[in-house]
Amino acid sequence: MEKEQQKKTIEALLFLSEEPVKPDKLAVVLSAAPEEAEAMVRELQEDLFSAGRGLQVFETAGGYQMGTLPELAPYLEKAFSEDISSNLSNAALEALAIIAYKQPVTRIEIESIRGVRSKHVLENLVKRKLIKISGRKDGPGRPILYGTTADFLKYFGLKDLGDLPQLEVEEEETKTVQQDEADDNSAQA
Amino acid sequence: MVQQEEYTIKLPTFEGPFDLLFHLIKKAEVDIWSISIADITEQYLAYLQSMKELNLDIASEFLVMAATLLRLKSKLLLPRAPRSEEMEEEEELFEINTAEELFQRLEEYRLFKEVAHYLQQKEEDQKKVFLRSTGGQKVMVFTQQESVYTIWEGAHHLSDIMQRFARVALAGEYMPAFSAVEDFVISQKADYIQSVLNQKKRAMPMKAFVTKTGLWDIIVVFIALLEMSRQGKVNLLQEKPFGAILVSLKPESEMVEKEGESGERTTKKDY
Numbered sequence: 001m002e003k004e005q006q007k008k009t010i011e012a013l014l015f016l017s018e019e020p021v022k023p024d025k026l027a028v029v030l031s032a033a034p035e036e037a038e039a040m041v042r043e044l045q046e047d048l049f050s051a052g053r054g055l056q057v058f059e060t061a062g063g064y065q066m067g068t069l070p071e072l073a074p075y076l077e078k079a080f081s082e083d084i085s086s087n088l089s090n091a092a093l094e095a096l097a098i099i100a101y102k103q104p105v106t107r108i109e110i111e112s113i114r115g116v117r118s119k120h121v122l123e124n125l126v127k128r129k130l131i132k133i134s135g136r137k138d139g140p141g142r143p144i145l146y147g148t149t150a151d152f153l154k155y156f157g158l159k160d161l162g163d164l165p166q167l168e169v170e171e172e173e174t175k176t177v178q179q180d181e182a183d184d185n186s187a188q189a
Numbered sequence: 190m191v192q193q194e195e196y197t198i199k200l201p202t203f204e205g206p207f208d209l210l211f212h213l214i215k216k217a218e219v220d221i222w223s224i225s226i227a228d229i230t231e232q233y234l235a236y237l238q239s240m241k242e243l244n245l246d247i248a249s250e251f252l253v254m255a256a257t258l259l260r261l262k263s264k265l266l267l268p269r270a271p272r273s274e275e276m277e278e279e280e281e282l283f284e285i286n287t288a289e290e291l292f293q294r295l296e297e298y299r300l301f302k303e304v305a306h307y308l309q310q311k312e313e314d315q316k317k318v319f320l321r322s323t324g325g326q327k328v329m330v331f332t333q334q335e336s337v338y339t340i341w342e343g344a345h346h347l348s349d350i351m352q353r354f355a356r357v358a359l360a361g362e363y364m365p366a367f368s369a370v371e372d373f374v375i376s377q378k379a380d381y382i383q384s385v386l387n388q389k390k391r392a393m394p395m396k397a398f399v400t401k402t403g404l405w406d407i408i409v410v411f412i413a414l415l416e417m418s419r420q421g422k423v424n425l426l427q428e429k430p431f432g433a434i435l436v437s438l439k440p441e442s443e444m445v446e447k448e449g450e451s452g453e454r455t456t457k458k459d460y
Binding site for chain 2: 015016017018056058065066067068069070071072073076087088090091093094096097098100101113114115116117155156157158164165167
């Protein structure tokens with residue numbers, strides 16, 4: 001397939017796909033190496049951007065997906081408002097944050113970090129397919145272990161778990177930084 | 190008596206005792222490691238007190254934390270006993286025995302709180318990007334003739350299918366959209382249902398028309414019933430969500446007028 005043709009094909013494929021498309025799938029379609037396919041995707045990203053189009057291609061959950069530009073949201077919402085689902089609660093976000101870093105993790109471990117019972121929150125997250133039961137821990141009671149799903153990455157637009165910020169471990173020297181923050185806060189107040 | 194208005198003070202809601210402690214520490218504008226247990230305990234208790242005055246429910250976790258704080262505080266006041274307390278703590282959410290431990294736990298909580306905040310930001314960003322979607326409900330499948338959308342692919346429960354069906358029907362997209370094969374199966378089933386009802390002359394549960402095991406036959410019965418109901422041939426009655434569906438024949442007089450037009454539409458479809 002010619003290069004131009006390949007690029008068009010990728011555009012069409014991503015346009016049609018509701019799910020992120022993995023590089024190896026692109027490679028199969030184009031009969032090219034995955035790296036080639038990815039290079040092509042990047043070119044397409046460039047093309048869309050420089051042509052000033054309303055669509056973009058972005059990396060999420062280990063694949064590529066086509067979506068609209070964030071700046072268009074206020075207008076698009078007028079047309080699609082009924083499709084917008086409610087945001088996650090703070091409790092849900094906290095639980096997700098813990099699971100994302102500590103997985104596989106048991107409910108008790110999550111609760112001990114949050115200091116709050118979290119059964120209900122976890123059930124809801126499973127229902128929303130943002131987390132899944134990934135196994136059972138060896139030990140008394142064989143408690144259920146939770147882990148995040150591909151939907152989790154998609155929902156937050158993350159390439160993979162490495163995309164999450166590093167957990168900065170609190171050391172002695174960061175105290176000064178905190179003091180600065182406190183000063184900032186008092187300046188605002 | 191106190192006026193109602195006084196009770197409209199808005200208190201921030203906290204995700205748990207750590208969240209509240211964290212808030213108090215921030216308010217005090219000191220970092221986690223340098224706050225005194227006595228101070229934080231006092232503030233914590235004062236907060237719970239104000240919650241009580243506002244008649245708010247205080248979750249048990251908050252009270253457990255209050256007890257924990259008081260224990261930590263009393264420990265600091267009492268002369269240090271040699272570390273002989275091997276007493277097993279009752280299974281609690283926080284097994285915190287020293288101020289140091291409390292700070293560590295708070296610090297850990299703070300880290301995840303930050304991540305939660307980061308995720309919230311990402312969620313907000315991602316909400317602004319619209320993706321192509323058919324609601325994830327329709328899955329393209331291939332039959333002998335051509336590709337058709339099916340509404341039962343990947344459904345876990347009959348109610349899933351009902352919901353999808355309702356959505357398609359409400360959107361006006363529903364023209365008995367089954368390929369020739371499926372149309373045939375469904376019209377056959379409809380005939381069967383009709384004959385059973387004619388014979389029994391009473392309302393029957395939907396289950397009675399399912400003749401084969403497996404999801405497929407249930408789906409066919411269900412769709413046939415929806416189709417018949419649309420054509421005004423039967424009445425469907427469901428007392429409660431997920432309850433049994435009762436099927437009865439519509440009295441002749443009601444169905445005559447509708448039969449003609451819709452009957453033709455379903456059969457004369459060229460594929």
